[in-house]
Amino acid sequence: MTAEPLLEVSDLSRRFGGLKAVEGLSLQVGRGEIVGLLGPNGSGKTTALNLISGALAPDSGSVKLAGQETAGAPSHRVARLGIARTFQLVRLFQTMTVLENVVAGMAFTHEPRFGAAAAADALALLEKLGLADRAAQPAADLTYIDQKRLELARCLASRPRVLLLDEWLAGLNPTELQLAIGLVRSLKDEGVSILMVEHVLEAVRSLCDHCVVMNAGRRIAAGTAAAVLADPEVVRAYLGDEHA
Known part of the structure; x- marks a missing residue:
């Protein structure tokens, strides 16, 4: 982790009625770094990306890009500042070439x-x-x-200065996955900072410099891929108490 992060998320929170979708999330992405945002389905990862990209406004907390506050800014302004993202369900202009x-x-x-x-x-x-x-x-x-x-x-x-990937590797066959891992790695080599939501653990282990794990809207672990995937609380979140 670099001393001066390019993207800094601090105590970010968002509720939908009584549901705490994201609660007090903090993370950093350094320049030219790949950070994995992990967690079981429904843990708040995509909501976190929505908050960072401007698709949703947070109830509280801070998002800073190169020191500039972006929390609550509309998505078009966030994009102009240098944050781009993909979606779980691909969004294209279907009738355009x-x-x-x-x-x-x-x-x-x-x-x-x-x-x-x-x-x-x-x-x-x-x-x-x-x-x-x-x-x-x-x-x-x-x-x-x-x-x-x-x-x-x-x-x-x-x-983009920061690229948000929301399960971009999902659905790839083994050959496509290796090509995609190589492509993401090449983006890092070109200086793009990446925050990736991902369930493909082979890619997480291969690509991520650092990982943050969420469960029920909260951050429950942070560290290297090897360390967080061995954390008993992370194992419990994914597999249940009997496996922790």
């Missing part, structure tokens, strides 16, 4: 590009993600896995 989807991601960022420059950058991203030969196809015609790749390409088009 693959290339147009990526170009669209360049207009809503701290470094907007338009016209020929945007098209050239978009093609380079599609080449990197193995989609260049489908640039002219409608996004709706892509397979599920390729739609996920396209969503990631559109995120990268915004040149």
Whole structure:
């Protein structure tokens, strides 16, 4: 963990009626670091990403990007500041072409590009993600896995400082998983900071510099992947008391 985190979340909380979806969550993501946000289904991980990305406003707490407070800011403003995200259910402009989807991601960022420059950058991203030969196809015609790749390409088009991945590796076969792990690692090597919600433990162990584990809205553990996955409270949260 770096001394001066790029993303700093402090005591973040959000309720829905009587449900404490996120309660007092704190975490940090350093520059060029991959942090895993783990926990069983329903533990509050996606809600946390929604709070960080501006899709939801917190009831209390702080989110800072490079020292600038973003908590409560609308998602379009957060995106312009340099936070991009994927979703569990892929969100694309289905009737637009693959290339147009990526170009669209360049207009809503701290470094907007338009016209020929945007098209050239978009093609380079599609080449990197193995989609260049489908640039002219409608996004709706892509397979599920390729739609996920396209969503990631559109995120990268915004040149994010922090990338939020919400189970982006889910549903990949073993060969695709290894390619995807390599791609995420390459993003880190390029200096992108990543906070990833993930259930694929092979990827967590391979990629994450640090992990935070949630259960019932609260942070219950933090540390290396090996340390948190061996923590009795984490085992209990995933598997029940008889396995702890």
